[in-house]
Amino acid sequence: MSKILILSRDLNINKDLIGLLSGVGYEAISVETEKEAIKAAGEFSPDIAIIDTSIVDINIVSTCRSLKLQNETNDIQIVLLTSKDSDSQEVLVGADGYITKPFNENILIATVNAHLRIKKLLDILYTNNSELAKSLYQLNVLYNTSSQLAGTLDKTKLINIMNTGLDKSLNSSLCHALVMNEPQDATLIINSMYPITEALEEALKLRAMLSYKSLFENNKLPFELSIGDITVEKHIKEQDGLFDLNILNWDCMFSAISTADKFFGTVEIIRKNEFSGEDSTCFQTVVKQVSLPLESALLYEEIQKTNIKLEKLEKLKSEFISIVSHELRTPLTSIKNSLEMMLSGRMGEITNIQDNFLNLAKRNVDRLAGIINDLLDLSKIEAGKMEYRFEPLNILEPVKFVMSTFENLADKKHIQLFINSSKDEFNIYGDSNRIEQILTNLVSNAIKFTPNNGKVAVNIEKTNADSIDTTLFFNDSSLIDSNGELNFGQDYVKITIEDTGIGIKTEDIPKVFDKFQQIESSLSREVGGTGLGLPIAMQLIEAHKGKIWLESEFEKGSKFSFIIPLFQDTRLLTNHKK
């Protein structure tokens, strides 16, 4: 029923108006002072106020303003009852309509009706506006929540962001999420406006549990769970209140937190006021938004676990190799020394056959020792524990030294050794022991795989990064960016070890730098070897900022090339000389 407030000192007017308005079905009351009018505006909340302007001791303009301010949500319509001549212009400013005295009853009712219609329209407008504002607020919260969700991979944080988001956007009284950690381990996170009774806490546990089970009715539960497995985590906002079982009669919304293939838990929010369709959309959106980062968090957790496992394995491996190689060395020393002492004749004369077999045993002991050294070197390099003593050095010196150590072996097979160098000096910044190791591995391979009466040549020349065909590089995981690793314009020394040996089939070339990889052939079985020489050489070359690659023609010969940067300072020096 529409309500009308009348402010007048004229009792006749009051009586007439009340009679008239009640007669057409409106509820009307009258007051005589401004104070009473303002009080009535708050309590009675009238749709229309009719003010008699003949009251001289009040300021009509400020009264109008006070009435309008009294109830902001209720945009009261003010109609002034004015006399024909008395009123000044400014009195008319604060009001919405006017009727002149003496009034015509029909005109008065028509005016009141018109203002009631305006009032109704204003009410609708107000409701729409406030709904719009609420939606905007929800959108804003959703936006904030989603940007927060994107910023973390921590499961607990994600759930908390979800709870806060739900709380803010939906103004809930209580929100509880059942989060599954592992089978027989779940956490019920309760965000509540006020403290909750013990009975309510138990009821919430049971409720969450039942809701969870009802999601999967006859299917297998993603996490086996009984009520005793649930730990409760409570966040209480204010202390001046208490929630008991009654809040379970309030309106609620429930949802599973899950993606297409992963289930994380359930969430329910409870509020006294009913949820609208929009609220439900908002709820679903927030819950959906948390599911994806939760899945990422789970994956991240798994990756971390795997990483830790891998690190442990890696450490175990290198420890294993180290221990094994140490444990093998000691008995090997006794065997080797005994054999050598027998061979030396210290224990009396030995026959030719005995000498043969003792030598055979000694050769194999030496080979075993070589394998252990290679294993240890490789595990050190891979663990980043290899120590290098870098210094400027002329690479020709280790080349000449290594070639000299192979003279005897080459002579036995009637293999000719060559060193072809375009200059007498190629200065690099390197560890001479390691350079010798690289060359020893490459040259011994070349001699090993070259049949009698062949040739092994080491060619040394200067080259530039721009003229190197990087497509030939051995491309393994760590070397995918080969092109980028060469410094533009950098000068290198290029060493090529060329043999007239058995060669390597094109399809086998990528395998040669793999660990324990020896291309299957009768010769490789005959010459033996660990299969570690090339991977070690490659790693040592890379430690010198260099590269190695292989060109080979099956049954004709192989050509291993490696480059190491020329020492910069020396290059500057030669430039000065010019």
Added chain:
Amino acid sequence: MTKNIKKKILIVDDEPDIVETLKFLVESEGFESIIAMDGEEALRKAKEENPDVMILDVMLPKINGYKVCRLLKFDNKYKHIPILMVTARSQEEDKVIGEETGADEYITKPFDINELIEKIHLYLKH
């Protein structure tokens, strides 16, 4: 006077088989061998016997070889004793190393007996 007195070689290793082969080797070269099976014994015998050369394993019970070496090399009375350090290049050894030990020579297991004999002769000449 020195002609009649055999040169003394102190062999320190906790591995009986290695001690036995080294003892045979050293004696077959005409030297006198003294044996120590742990770090403490090595220190004591080095001080009592004043050997001409010491073959010292790194991984030893009680006091490790690096420490034995340091204790002798930083003592003016004993620093003249040449020490040939025998290492198996294990990770544990890497952990104890890192400080200057003052050893005269490092020999990696398994070593070559001819090289070892050569080195003993070399240090006896000094």
